[in-house]
Amino acid sequence: MFSRTVNRLLQALGVDIRRWDTAFDRKLYASLGLTEGVYFDRETFGVDRLVAGNPHVTGADSTGHDGKPRPADALIAEFPMSDAAKARLIEFFMHPKDYLAGKSKAQKIAYLKRISYRDYLRKDAGLGDEAVKYFDGTTNDFMAMGPDIVPAFDALSSEYPGFAGLGLNDQIEPGMDEPYIYHFPDGNASIARLLVRSLIPAVAPGHTMDDVVLADFDYAKIDVEGAPIRLRLNSTVVTVANARTQGGPVDIGYVRSGALHRVQARQCVLAGYNMMVPHIMPELPEAQQQALARGVKLPLVYTNVAVRNWHAFIKLGVDRIYSPYGYFTSIKLDYPVSLGGYRNPRDPNEAIVLHMVHIPLAPNQGLSNVEQFRLGRQRLLETPFEEFEKQIVNQLDRALGPGGFQSSRDIAAITVNRWPHGYAYSEDSLFDRQPVGPPIYEIGRRRCGSVTIANSDAAWNAYTHEAIDQAWRAVQELKSA
Secondary structure, three states, X not given: OOOHHHHHHHHHOOOOHHHHHHHEOOOHHHHOOOEEEEEEOHHHHOOOEEEEOOOOOOOOOOOOOOOOOOOHHHHHOOOOOOHHHHHHHHHHHHOOOXXXXXXXXXXXXXXXXXXXXXHHHHHHOOOHHHHHHHHOOOOHHHHOOOOOOOEHHHHHHOOOOOOOOOOOHHHOOOOOOOOOOOOEOOEOHHHHHHHHHHHOHHHOOOOOOOOOOOOOOOHHHOOOOOOOOOOOOOOEEEEEEOOOOOOOOEEEEEEEOOEEEEEEEOOEEEOOOHHHHHHHOOOOOHHHHHHHHOOOOEEEEEEEEEEOXXXXXXXXXXXXXXXXXXXXXXXXXXXXXXXXXXXXXXXXXXOEEEEEEEOOOOOOOOOOHHHXXXXXXXXXXXXXXXXXXXXXHHHHHHHHHHHOOOHHHHXXXXXXXXXXXXXXXXXXXXXXXXXXXXXXXXXXXXXXXXXXXXXXXXXXXXXXXXXXXXXXXXXXXXXXX
């Protein structure tokens, strides 16, 4: 699943991915009879309705188990749509066809790369304008993009529905059938904590993936004068100069507590947001600056809502809710991980965290992917916390209210994580035309003298393992300089 480099690093940090076979309880929610639900809002569908069950489960499925499997026709019959739209959806899910019959395999692939997933479903799969609305949020959580800007081929390779009859199963990306279980209780933060502790052992006790979860970090130890390794937080790099001088020194300017500081280094790895590199390092060649400018990140919002119990989910029979047009595309009970002294909630009487995802886009308006990313970033800048709180309360009360949920009584705390520069950009065949020669991201990450470039942006792939691979590549480039 991971590269040799990634596996070696994880092993060095004490991470054993087999540990999640027992740490992640894949059967917990199913054992309580819970499944995914679909919430239809009245503004779009004429009525607020939560339907338990989902004719498809794809992308970042948290458990791989369904506690209440239902035939597609039975649950679609409850959708607040016209009989004609429901009939189209039932036919689509229960009787898949080759919607591109008559085309060769190569022609199918080429066609799917040129049409959006939404248009493919609406036109080729025959769902039409009403039934296709069911899919208008399906790709948001996993890809941070709506189906109007996701190429149909990318939806195929990620195992979204609509392609079973095309004879293209060999085009599915390897590993897509794996459940999403490789997850620390705090997400990827534990990986960062393990890295810091391995570099500066005095920062925290312990030496395993288990004991890092609840370990207290002594931040006074991360930046000690004279230490061989120093980490300086809250320090924003604003300039990198003299990089072309082979062997350094490289001049690095950074701002901390409102003051400008300067440090010199023999070599430097820039592993931040790659699109910002030309702004802090203007001596880069023009072609490289243009390549880096293409990596426009995807905005997204992860919201955590602590609730005092989860009786409403039990009563409604769901552990995660998909909402095609909701402000939050998905609402999930926290991942059931118990590790290193942390125990996930197992009793509905216990408090639990809800994970809610908002993707600030402007879909179905004819805008390109980059135009939507930039507009979404502007919206995040303009949106106060009070608006997020209003939307959280509104959606939870309406979706979970029939199960007895009352936000004024049941919400204990809210954390909104706004990431205007979230996922790394990835090539989109609807809008990108790859020039002859190396990929754009390879041009962007080229070493410049004593400076090299890393981050997952350097491969247009928004995953932790990619960031590790790119870090290794960058260091090896400097070693060979």
